[in-house]
Each structure stands twice: as C-alpha cells, then as structure tokens.
Amino acid sequence: MAQTDLVFSCNYQRGKARLGTIRTVHGEFETPVFMPVGTQATVKSVLPEDVLKTGSKIILSNAYHLYLRPGTETVKAAGGLHRFMNWKGSTLTDSGGFQVMSLGSTVKVTDEGASFRSHIDGSEVFFSPEISVRAQVDIGADIIMCFDQCVPYPVSKEVARKAMVRTTLWAERAKSVPVPRSQALFGIVQGSVWTDLRKESALSLSRLDFPGYAIGGLAVGEPKKDFYEIVRSTVGYLPEDKPRYLMGVGHPLDLIEGSLSGVDMFDCVLPTRNARHGRAFTFEGGLNIRNRKFAGDYGPLEESCDCVTCKGFTRAYLRHLLVAGETLASTLLTIHNLRFFQRLMERIRESILEGTEERLRESILEVYPFREE
C-alpha cells in the first residue's frame, strides 16, 4: 500500500456504529462526518469562510467537472484546490464515475475507460482510471477516489456484475498511478442491490489495501429497504481500521442509519440544493420558506440554531428575499441548512456515545418521514 498522510482513528464503538477522527494535512475532523458539496470548486452561493462557520471541515468537489472546466491544469497552477477556492479545511474529490453514468446513453464504456460528450460544449472526452487519478492529483484534494463504473437502478444482475468487476480492475490500475502522500486514494465498492456482488467487490478491493473505502452506486432510486441492507452487509466486508464513505447520502434518516451501520463519511447535495429551492431543514421538520404564512413571521428559521442566518435574519425577511428573487436567500438558507446537517452529525455522534440512537432515530423519523425530492 502507498504511504499516506491520512490518519483514521476509531475512538469508540457501539455495535457497528463508531466514532473516530480523520486527519489530513489540512486538519482533523470527527467522524461520522458530513461533507458539503462544492462540485465546481465552490459551495454554491456561500463564501468559504462562512462554510467553515457552519462547522464543516471537509468539502467535496468533482474531478469530472473541474477536468472539463476550468481544467485541472488551471487548478494545479493555482496551487491546488484549497488555494484555488480559498478553502482552509480538507477536501475530497469524486472521480467522475457517477457523473459519467448520469450522462446516460451518450456514454460508451469499455475496459479501457469511458468515452462521452462534455455536458458543457459537446466535445468528445475520454476518461480512464489513470486519467481520473492524474486529474485528481493535479487538483490536489486530500482524499481522492478511484474511477468507478456506476450502474443505474434497476439493472440486470449480469450488467451489475460486469460493472463491479470492471470497477475492481480499474481500481488496480488507479493504484498504479503515483499519488503524493498528502493525498489518499479510496476504492469504491459497486454491485448495485446484490449483496453477493457487493461482498465480492468489497473483498477484492480490500485486498488492494486502500487507505479508505467508499460504497458507491446507491441512492440512485433503489428501494430504501435494499439500500439499508446493502449498506449494512457491505460494511461487514470492509476493513475495520479504514474509513468508510457512503457516497451521495443523504437524507437525515440515511445519515443516522448509515452511521449506525458503521459508515464514517457522507456527502449530499440535499442541504445546498434544497436551500436554493427555498427549503430549510430544522429539527422540527422541513420548512418551505416561500409559504405565505412566513410573510409575517419574525422568528428565526430555528430557535435552537446558532448559525449566522438564525442569529441575524427572520423567516419574514428570508421569504421576502425568495419571493423577490434575491440570491442572498440562497446564501442564507444554505448557511442554515449546512449548519443543520453539522448539528445533526453532532447529535448522531453524541447519541452513539450515549446509547440514545433509537431516540434520535425516532425523533428524526417523526419529522422527516421519507426521502425529500
């Protein structure tokens, strides 16, 4: 295994759930951790300093997006992603596997890699495991991901199996690319909703000895039951001493279920995207701030919240900004929603320590009964 500066320590375990820390050259954070999404080297509409104030210590960007625009050489010449976007915490880049799948029928995947047309200008692009890792080395995130073949849901088991086997093959090739020790390359488990495929994927990746492992290809439309089952069973085949990252997840309940299943890292667009649609998360449930009833509501989004938005601005003002089409609404709601997700992670970590997971799960289930969007 390549040497890496990334240090994962598990400090406490109850059942499958565990508490730990991850240290990168850009700082340390507690796990289970939620990582805000900043696809294009910006957490949309929020200054990096204000993202930090939400308690977020690692954010996620995307190699596919940055490769196409502004180009990885631009990020490299800036001194890497941290300096390019003026972010003082840690970073992770996804490899682009998920984005390539999202392009649908215009993608041609062979063992070599994936050919597709850029979503920006239609130009032809070829992505391979080696190209993706090299791009991510140029970008310079603390944690980088192997290029994987995601499959949509539903898909035949044979197609899922082939993509899983290819993902492992690609992981081997990704590992052969030199990576500075300041960066840690994680493998990605695939296999759709079949536990045996997931097991095979997890075990063969583990043999490659990555400094961390992700569970990919979930939250793509599969039933919740299958989703939870896959997470639980897959975690069992991953090394105890390495961080586990559940990609693209998720809904508040999913963060609880994932954490209780032994997952250490999460990312999701939910807090940021919902904010831009005028929706706020609170521990009393979601709020659609466009709703007329907030026009004369001079309370904060959430009484118990300590974020910049709740400390200085009312629901009535936020509704005014939304209705008037002012982008400051997105900024303020994003700040609050990110803080909500960080507070939720704090509560999850606390509940694991205190053995009150069930109470937390029930209180969240009561106000967030099903997946939003």
Add this chain to the structure above:
Amino acid sequence: MAQTDLVFSCNYQRGKARLGTIRTVHGEFETPVFMPVGTQATVKSVLPEDVLKTGSKIILSNAYHLYLRPGTETVKAAGGLHRFMNWKGSTLTDSGGFQVMSLGSTVKVTDEGASFRSHIDGSEVFFSPEISVRAQVDIGADIIMCFDQCVPYPVSKEVARKAMVRTTLWAERAKSVPVPRSQALFGIVQGSVWTDLRKESALSLSRLDFPGYAIGGLAVGEPKKDFYEIVRSTVGYLPEDKPRYLMGVGHPLDLIEGSLSGVDMFDCVLPTRNARHGRAFTFEGGLNIRNRKFAGDYGPLEESCDCVTCKGFTRAYLRHLLVAGETLASTLLTIHNLRFFQRLMERIRESILEGTEERLRESILEVYPFREE
C-alpha cells in the same frame, strides 16, 4: 422646520468642494459619501456584514419597491428596515419618483399623485406625496425623500417646468406629514437641463427648510456637459449648512466632478450591477473578468486593494466562477467593486484636503474616459 436627529457638519472647504460628516441615529459617516444600492432591502448577493467591511456606512433602499413587496407594514412590523435586513449602518430610502417615471406610458400623473400599474403583478397603484412619506416612515430609514416628478430626457421646457412646480407643491405636502425626529426628510430639486428651472426649484425648496436637499432627474441620458453645468449651478442655490445629494450618480468621474461641485452624497447601481455582469473596477481601469486572458491569472483583481475578494481570491478563480455560472462570482465582485467605490471616495476626500483634485481627476479620466453602461 421639523426637528431631526440628523447632524451635518462641514469641516473643511476648498472652492466649492467640502468635507464633512453626517450623523444619524445609526452612526456617523464622512462626506462626500457613496451609498451602495440595496433596492429590495438587500445589497444584491452580499451579506450585510460583508457590505460593512467594504467601508460602506449608509446604504440606499427604495420605498416604491418595498411598498409593493413585501409591503411597508411588513418592514414596519419587523422593527424597521435596519432590523428587517440586519444592517447595522445608516439607511436612506428613495421615494419612488424615479421608479414611477421609469414605468413610462402606463403612468398617469396629476397634481394629486401618480397612478400606475405594479411592475410585479400589474395591479393598480396610487402614489402621492403623503403616501410616499408615510410608507417611508413605516420603513424607517434615517434619511427619506420627498416624492418627486421626474421627467425623462429629452423633454420640452414646458413639461419640465410643470413637473418641477408640481415637485415643489408635492414637497410642501410631504412636509405636512409627521415624521419621527430619527428620520430626516430631504427635498428634491427638479428642472431637467434648464438652469433657470433648477434655480427656481432649489430656491423654493430651500424656503421650505428641509434638513437636506437632493438633485434629482439627472443621469437620465442628458449630455455630460449639461449634467455638470446643472450640478454646479444648482448647488449654488442650495443652503450651505445642509447636505446635498446627487441622486443616481455615478460613474467614477462623476463622483469627482460632483464632489468638486459641492455635492456631499451619491448613490449608484454601477458597482453592484457591473459586478453581476462580471466587471470589476480598479484604479488601473475596468476589467471584464470573463475575458479568456484571466483564465491563468493568479493575481488578485487589484494588487493595492484590501477587500475580502482581493485578499483571498484570484482573477483565475473569479473567471472560473463566472464562466461556470456560479453566483459566488457576483458576491465576490460586488464586494470588490463596493470597496473600490469607497476607496475612490477616500481618495476624493483626501484630494480635497490636499488640493490634489486635478491630479486625481486626470488619473481617473485616463482609465475611465467615458461613462460605462
């Protein structure tokens, strides 16, 4: 004259140019002053705290806009504009006269007031001098403006004269509305490009003894020569001991010319609107940040600038945000442009004190030879 808490002190004068301070119940600021525009109770895309950091101490909002949305009762119930938008400095609201003119042929103006259709939902609205002042009392800005009849350019002298006479009539009626002493009501001089009409307007308004006077109806397309001549001559007919406000101005050169003519206050959308179009002001000239040449430019927007944007972000990053359609570009460029305008005002005040106005005028004229947009 109604008593007011507003205090204007002139501390230094050279020729017509003067340096002073204005104190409101929300703080003190130096004059000549530039006021950023926050039409809808927000300086677009920037948190109020970050607006303060640009050195801006008074911002401008709009009674017409807030009357229509969210409604002045909403702002009043919030505790007034300052609390509604969480702005810790001073505020000024324009009356809506300029906005009503901008609606064009759908407006019917009589001595009573102006009838028009809302630009938001087409509903019929009637605005009078009394309604406008009452709306502004509800909004609660430190400085409020009489409802005036603006005329477009060009216009016949007879039409300009009638609008000017009506504006004075309306100013008398505005003065009859009770205003708390924490708010100061300013009169507005009209008269298009005719110096005799402007003189008549200034003298008759002065007799009404307002705590401050504005020159309105300029920067609407008239030749620069006329514009400067009107400003210079009108100032001569306004009281020495009251602040003078040149509305909707302006271009860097206009701020210099206006200040040298004895104007104390300015507002303009130029720094904020240009920012949203990807254009940055610097003392070496304007920059179109979308330009390809900035893709690999890792310097700040302006080496000598001390704003949040220049301290943390490069031209290459700003260009990336712009090209990628990220709203953070507007936020960062607005912060810089507002800081540029405040630094320009600092230089103007300094040049008046040191007698170096000519040198400043020439250096600005060299890089901003004509009006932008």
